[in-house]
Amino acid sequence: MRSLPLTFCAAAAVTAMAFPASATAAGSEPKDPKEHRGSGSVMITPVAVTPGGEVQLRTDACGKGRSAEGDSEAFVSGVRLTPDNGKGLHAEARIRRDATPGDYDVLVTCADGHGRATGTLTVVPRHHASPAAPVRAGGGGTADLAA
Known part of the structure; x- marks a missing residue:
């Protein structure tokens, strides 16, 4: 018969622990689904870009x-x-042509001031393509005729 009081005590303890957590979670959620207060992250695509390139920013x-x-x-x-x-x-967003290679912070601030998001993008140096071997350029089929 002692299991009945133990059951009530355990249920009361669980309720007491769960109530503050649920009250806090309910209080922190916005009443309007369009209203969001807090912080988040910015998804940057591509995350590595050369100077003069473009990136896309997305956040919720x-x-x-x-x-x-x-x-x-x-x-x-x-x-x-x-x-x-x-x-x-x-x-x-367009990256400055004179941006030096390295990591740069991106900060997004909500228009109503109730949220912000951060991210990082990397500017990488430009690599200019160079031929692996000299290209035989000339008159094509006329080279033999010209000789």
């Missing part, structure tokens, strides 16, 4: 239907992220 840290501003020392100028068919926010 600001919620749906919102806008944001994105900036980095590697960008020619700041960019405005706009809704992307319900998949968060999207923008394209």
